[in-house]
Amino acid sequence: xxxxxxxxxxxxxxxxxxxxxxxxxxxxxxxxxxxxxxxxxxxxxxxxxxxxxxxxxxxxxxxxxxxxxxxxxxxxxxxxxxxxxxxxxxxxxxxxxxxxxxxxxxxxxxxxxxxxxxxxxxxxxxxxxxxxxxxxxxxxxxxxxxxxxxxxxxxxxxxxxxxxxxxxxxxxxxxxxxxxxxxxxxxxxxxxxxxxxxxxxxxxxxxxxxxxxxxxxxxxxxxxxxxxxxxxxxxxxxxxxxxxxxxxxxxxxxxxxxxxxxxxxxxxxxxxxxxxxxxxxxxxxxxxxxxxxxxxxxxxxxxxxxxxxxxxxxxxxxxxxxxxxxxxxxxxxxxxxxxxxxxxxxxxxxxxxxxxxxxxxx
Amino acid sequence: xxxxxxxxxxxxxxxxxxxxxxxxxxxxxxxxxxxxxxxxxxxxxxxxxxxxxxxxxxxxxxxxxxxxxxxxxxxxxxxxxxxxxxxxxxxxxxxxxxxxxxxxxxxxxxxxxxxxxxxxxxxxxxxxxxxxxxxxxxxxxxxxxxxxxxxxxxxxxxxxxxxxxxxxxxxxxxxxxxxxxxxxxxxxxxxxxxxxxxxxxxxxxxxxxxxxxxxxxxxxxxxxxxxxxxxxxxxxxxxxxxxxxxxxxxxxxxxxxxxxxxxxxxxxxxxxxxxxxxxxxxxxxxxxxxxxxxxxxxxxxxxxxxxxxxxxxxxxxxxxxxxxxxxxxxxxxxxxxxxxxxxxxxxxxxxxxxxxxxxxxx
Numbered sequence: 194x195x196x197x198x199x200x201x202x203x204x205x206x207x208x209x210x211x212x213x214x215x216x217x218x219x220x221x222x223x224x225x226x227x228x229x230x231x232x233x234x235x236x237x238x239x240x241x242x243x244x245x246x247x248x249x250x251x252x253x254x255x256x257x258x259x260x261x262x263x264x265x266x267x268x269x270x271x272x273x274x275x276x277x278x279x280x281x282x283x284x285x286x287x288x289x290x291x292x293x294x295x296x297x298x299x300x301x302x303x304x305x306x307x308x309x310x311x312x313x314x315x316x317x318x319x320x321x322x323x324x325x326x327x328x329x330x331x332x333x334x335x336x337x338x339x340x341x342x343x344x345x346x347x348x349x350x351x352x353x354x355x356x357x358x359x360x361x362x363x364x365x366x367x368x369x370x371x372x373x374x375x376x377x378x379x380x381x382x383x384x385x386x387x388x389x390x391x392x393x394x395x396x397x398x399x400x401x402x403x404x405x406x407x408x409x410x411x412x413x414x415x416x417x418x419x420x421x422x423x424x425x426x427x428x429x430x431x432x433x434x435x436x437x438x439x440x441x442x443x444x445x446x447x448x449x450x451x452x453x454x455x456x457x458x459x460x461x462x463x464x465x466x467x468x469x470x471x472x473x474x475x476x477x478x479x480x481x482x483x484x485x486x487x488x489x490x491x492x493x494x495x496x497x498x499x500x501x502x503x504x505x506x507x508x509x510x511x512x513x514x515x516x517x518x519x520x521x522x523x524x525x526x527x528x529x530x531x532x533x534x535x536x537x538x539x540x541x542x543x544x545x546x547x548x549x550x551x552x553x554x555x
Numbered sequence: 556x557x558x559x560x561x562x563x564x565x566x567x568x569x570x571x572x573x574x575x576x577x578x579x580x581x582x583x584x585x586x587x588x589x590x591x592x593x594x595x596x597x598x599x600x601x602x603x604x605x606x607x608x609x610x611x612x613x614x615x616x617x618x619x620x621x622x623x624x625x626x627x628x629x630x631x632x633x634x635x636x637x638x639x640x641x642x643x644x645x646x647x648x649x650x651x652x653x654x655x656x657x658x659x660x661x662x663x664x665x666x667x668x669x670x671x672x673x674x675x676x677x678x679x680x681x682x683x684x685x686x687x688x689x690x691x692x693x694x695x696x697x698x699x700x701x702x703x704x705x706x707x708x709x710x711x712x713x714x715x716x717x718x719x720x721x722x723x724x725x726x727x728x729x730x731x732x733x734x735x736x737x738x739x740x741x742x743x744x745x746x747x748x749x750x751x752x753x754x755x756x757x758x759x760x761x762x763x764x765x766x767x768x769x770x771x772x773x774x775x776x777x778x779x780x781x782x783x784x785x786x787x788x789x790x791x792x793x794x795x796x797x798x799x800x801x802x803x804x805x806x807x808x809x810x811x812x813x814x815x816x817x818x819x820x821x822x823x824x825x826x827x828x829x830x831x832x833x834x835x836x837x838x839x840x841x842x843x844x845x846x847x848x849x850x851x852x853x854x855x856x857x858x859x860x861x862x863x864x865x866x867x868x869x870x871x872x873x874x875x876x877x878x879x880x881x882x883x884x885x886x887x888x889x890x891x892x893x894x895x896x897x898x899x900x901x902x903x904x905x906x907x908x909x910x911x912x913x914x915x916x917x
Contacts, residue, residue: 212874492912496900508888510916512574512904515881515894526870528885530892532877538858542874550854554872 195248196299197325198400199240200289203233203253203261203307204276208555209471209536211543212527213504215555221308222260225469225504226479227489232469233307237265240303242318243325250274250293251307252285275431278438282394283449287407287418287441288434292425294400301328302403304396304446310478312465320462323362324397327458334406334451335397336368338390338459339466344380347470349373349392349447351459352383368457371447390459393466396446403450410453417441472520472536476502502533527554557610558661559687560762561602562651565595565615565623565669566638570917571833571898573905574889575866577917583670584622587831587866588841589851594831595669599627602665604680605687612636612655613669614647637793640800644756645811649769649780649803650796654787656762663690664765666758666808672840674827682824685724686759689820696768696813697759698730700752700821701828706742709832711735711754711809713821714745730819733809752821755828758808765812772815779803834882834898838864864895889916 207220214220221233228235233251240249247269251261255275262273274289286304293300303321311317324335338351353366371392375383383389398406408415417440421433451457467474479487486498490505496514505511505523513521518533531539547555569582576582583595590597595613602611609631613623617637624635636651648666655662665683673679686697700713715728733754737745745751760768770777779802783795813819829836841849848860852867858876867873867885875883880895893901909917 212872494904494907494911496904505890510574510889510908510912512889512891512893512908514892514900514904515897516892519877521892523890527872527874528867528890529874530876530878530883531874535877538876542856542858542876545856546872546874549856550872 194243194245196297196301196329197244198248198293198297198300198302199244199250200286200293200302200304201233201236201240201249201251201307202282202285202304203251203257204279204285205306205308206279207308208543209539210469210475211539211555212529213522213524215525216552217256218260218525219257219308220469221306222257222264225475226310227504231264232309233261234264235311236305236307236309237268239311239314239317240305242314243321244303247272250289252276252289254279275434276438277435280438280441280443282446283407283411283414283444284418284438284441286396286403286446287414288421288437290400290403290407291418291421292430294404295422295425298401300400301325302398302400304398306394306468308469309393309395310465310467310469312478313463316462317464320364320460320464321397323365324460327362327365328397328399328402331456332402332405333398333456333458334402334454335365335458335460336451337393337395337397337464337466338366338461339393340461340463341384341389341391344377344384345391346374346377346380348468349394350375350380350383350389351392352389353459353461362460364461366459366461368451368459371452373447390461391466392447393462394468396451397460402456406450406454406456411444411449414441414444414449472502472504472522472539473533475504476533500533556605556607558659558663558691559606560610560655560659560662560664561606561612562648562655562664562666563595563598563602563611563613563669564644564647564666565613565619566641566647567668567670568641569670570905571901572831572837573901573917574891575884575886577887578914579618580622580887581619581670582831583668584619584626587837588672593626594671595623596626597673598667598669598671599630601673601676601679602667604676605683606665609634612651614638614651616641637796638800639797642800642803642805644808645769645773645776645806646780646800646803648758648765648808649776650799652762652765652769653780653783654792656766657784657787660763662762663687664760664762666760668756668830670831671755671757672827672829672831674840675825678824679826682726682822682826683759685727686822689724689727690759690761690764693818694764694767695760695818695820696764696816697727697820697822698813699755699757699759699824699826699828700728701755702823702825703746703751703753706739706746707753708736708739708742710830711756712737712742712745712751713754714751715821715823724822726823728821728823730821733814735809752823753828754809755824756830758813759822764818768812768816768818773806773811776803776806776811834864834866834884834901835895837866838895862895 207214252274352369488503491507492510498516569576614636712734714731850865853869854872860878
């Protein structure tokens with residue numbers, strides 16, 4: 194286990210979950226599900242199933258360092274890696290991978306978002322362990338793939354090749370193509386063809402393999418973070434990273450590496466996954482009452498409302514009557530009421546609020 | 556002016572305006588209209604147009620004494636009359652009338668609810684002054700009547716006789732009948748006939764006339780409060796009233812006296828009146844935006860909502876999208892969303908909340 198590492202990515206702002214999720218207190222730091230744990234706490238505890246505490250790293254925006262430290266008090270402080278700017282996932286992966294590789298050249302890492310839902314923890318652990326074993330033995334990049342249940346146009350899709358009979362794990366497939374956010378027609382076609390999975394954004398690889406892949410497929414990015422080899426895990430690391438993040442481009446690991454690499458595998462997993470990207474996706478994952486309302490809040494009284502999502506603070510009394518297919522969210526003295534079918538507008542609300550009322554509420 | 560007195564009735568709990576109006580802080584103590592003044596403050600200032608400050612009395616529940624004192628700091632403390640129990644309007648009128656009559660047997664009083672809206676203050680003042688003059692000269696009971704604009708089934712209706720040519724004020728009519736809350740058909744008939752007015756619940760009479768009327772038409776009630784003649788305006792008044800309110804029945808002045816008396820007049824008045832009995836009645840009295848939303852709140856952002864009433868605290872950010880014909884009210888950390896057409900259910904909400912959550916929220 195000492196070679197197994199986790200890199201938890203916790204720099205996002207989750208604006209589609211506004212007003213619960215704000216740039217000051219994003220989704221990963223919230224108990225969106227009303228479970229008693231925030232999403233990052235759930236993610237951290239999930240990683241402890243196959244990683245030692247000291248091998249878990251959280252990469253986050255500098256402004257969330259304190260939040261991470263507060264929510265994960267057991268995590269060693271030096272394992273919180275601070276990003277001075279939001280540059281998407283590739284710089285985050287590059288930075289953490291070079292740093293961990295410098296500590297332990299045998300390192301195998303799982304890279305995972307901090308704000309996803311995984312309901313089947315045991316199946317997830319088994320899947321990750323089998324990926325770790327493969328990543329230990331060969332130069333490969335593995336992603337967890339999710340069996341799609343609907344032609345969602347918000348996800349990335351992975352086309353896989355027929356199972357290689359040499360694979361011990363019969364749910365491990367070679368990847369043929371990545372397709373980011375297809376249109377509805379194409380998404381439907383993907384689902385019907387049966388050889389596509391959703392890209393969960395959870396990756397497993399050795400630091401050796403990912404570093405080699407970055408150096409091969411995105412030399413520009415590699416050069417930025419390679420330069421720090423002598424300062425990672427020293428007092429100069431922070432200053433170096435500050436400069437590196439100014440220089441480096443904004444790019445996802447999918448575009449930077451995964452779509453180009455040829456040694457990519459996908460592990461098909463039934464882990465009760467959701468990226469909890471929107472209120473609608475939350476709706477499908479929490480308990481409903483008899484009238485199909487998903488209600489988080491201890492003091493919500495409903496009369497004749499159907500198919501609603503209500504997410505309000507515990508101490509708040511809320512009486513709703515005659516609402517159908519609405520999202521009602523109250524957080525931090527901000528209330529949002531929006532039709533479920535129009536939830537894509539929430540991003541506009543956030544922008545408008547910013548313009549009209551300033552940063553205070555977003 | 557020294558003989559003119561006002562009795563402001565401020566003991567109601569306004570449960571149809573929940574959650575803004577609660578039994579701890581009822582409607583009359585709220586700035587329902589967002590005007591900068593609470594309804595009782597508006598009522599008090601209205602009375603100052605024809606009464607001296609020391610001649611204004613407020614009758615309220617003992618639990619609201621402090622609220623009255625706080626909201627009307629100019630009002631002499633001894634002019635706040637405390638009712639130890641809610642017994643409707645007749646005991647309130649009897650108590651205040653005997654007490655004021657004991658101070659000044661020439662007293663002419665206006666009796667008015669504390670939680671009504673009157674938009675045309677000047678016309679109101681003129682109407683009241685003409686009633687005062689009539690009440691000064693003869694033994695009569697006058698009520699202000701409002702020209703009805705719709706067949707509302709929530710109001711009392713007053714049928715009047717053709718104008719008496721001996722009346723100087725050609726809007727003063729002898730009353731024929733009182734009808735409390737007719738059904739819709741009857742209300743329509745009343746409106747069409749043209750000889751009915753709404754009963755505003757605002758009365759003008761001399762203490763001499765009303766005391767004579769109570770003694771004649773409701774001897775039981777009269778006997779309770781007559782007994783106190785020697786203690787009104789003394790240190791023993793409070794103890795006497797406590798006992799009197801235990802003894803006396805719960806009855807409105809309309810049932811107790813007005814419907815039986817024969818010396819009743821109605822002054823037809825166009826004073827922009829509303830009893831603000833419901834959110835719906837408020838809707839008709841506050842400004843609307845282009846989409847017919849009546850919004851009280853400084854930080855409400857609306858997308859595609861129509862015909863709604865939104866009433867929220869100033870500091871609260873509220874984003875509503877796609878709502879049509881709803882009432883959205885937030886007050887004291889309680890949120891209510893209800894279809895406008897179902898607002899009669901609000902009383903049930905209040906009862907249910909009381910049962911489910913206790914007195915805290917109602």
